[in-house]
Amino acid sequence: MARRLPPLNTLRAFEAVARHLSITGAAEELGVTPGAVSQSVKALEEYLGRPLMSRTPRGLVLTEESEAALPALREGFDRLEEGARRLTGPDRGGRLTVSVAPSFGAKWLAPRLPDFGAAFPDLDVQIHASMGLTNFESEGVDLAVRYGAGKWPGCEARLLMREEVTPVCSHRLAGELERPGDLSKFTLIHDDSSRGDESCPDWAMWLKAAGVQDVDAARGPRFNQSSLALEAAAAGRGVVLAKRALAQADLDSGRLIAPFAMITPIDFAYYIVHPPGRARSRAARRFIEWLTAQGQAYAHAVRANASLTDSSL
Secondary structure: OOOOOOOOOHHHHHHHHHHHHOOHHHHHHHHHHHHHHHHHOOOOHHHHHHOOEEOOOOOOOOHHHHHHHHHHHHHHHHHHHHHHHHOOOOOEEEEEEEEHHHHHHHHHHHHHHHHHHOOOEEEEEEEOOOOOOOOOOOOOOOOEEEEEEEOOOOOOOEEEEEEEEEEEEHHHHHHHOOHHHHHHHOEEEEEEOOOOOOOOOHHHHHHHHHOOOOOOOOOEEEEEHHHHHHHHHHHHOOOEEHHHHHHHHHHHHOOOOHHHHOOEEEEEEEEEEEEEOOOOHHHHHHHHHHHHHHHHHHHHHHHHHHHHHHHHH
């Protein structure tokens, strides 16, 4: 039976507009002018004989039919892309380049990557460590994981997991820390990687909230990467106000101890970031699904641990 389909270029334009709810955003993704996108959507509406969206003072609004059709259209274009790749030869998997901050890569992601390799042996993941967001085009990066407020111009961002901070130190020092005031006897290690997040306390803010007044919050070594600050703490150089996700593996192994039951949630979080349309490949979709599941498992473990801690206090 012959398929009766609208012109694929009009469907592609509509699908991009529907995802972005923006003519301009769709045009940037497709590499054409906004006028060309508008003409394609108009041609599709004329072909179907009905409007697909309306323009309001607050932006574009999809019709109910358009909302219902969008998931199927997105899946359809994903499968078309995968089918087109297979036309070039046997499917040998794929390679994915993921940009991450060095500390996140070393402390959280790298220990979990063997699980992805076992689940998808035909997919190769290349980790690109970088402090900045990355230039997806010039650096050949497919996805990024970044710590921030969740807004990066020209990119889509989906929440991976929240973050919180708590003091941590070596096992030897923890035995001498019964209350926050005892910090006056030890070196304070500073993790300066969260300076852009006003909700993330530094030592001065944390000590004030804990009611401690006789500790010099400015003293101690400073590091611009969390992993370096954590390693200094594990080596017994002092106490660091650490990001929980990055310290968790060391807490689980006993290399680090959280001496106080004081956890501070912060506004910044970890996000999976990519340009519009970049996450359509099979490798990208599988990695995002796997990474999201890992983030959810971590968050569940943290909540369960918090419940156990609360019940034991």
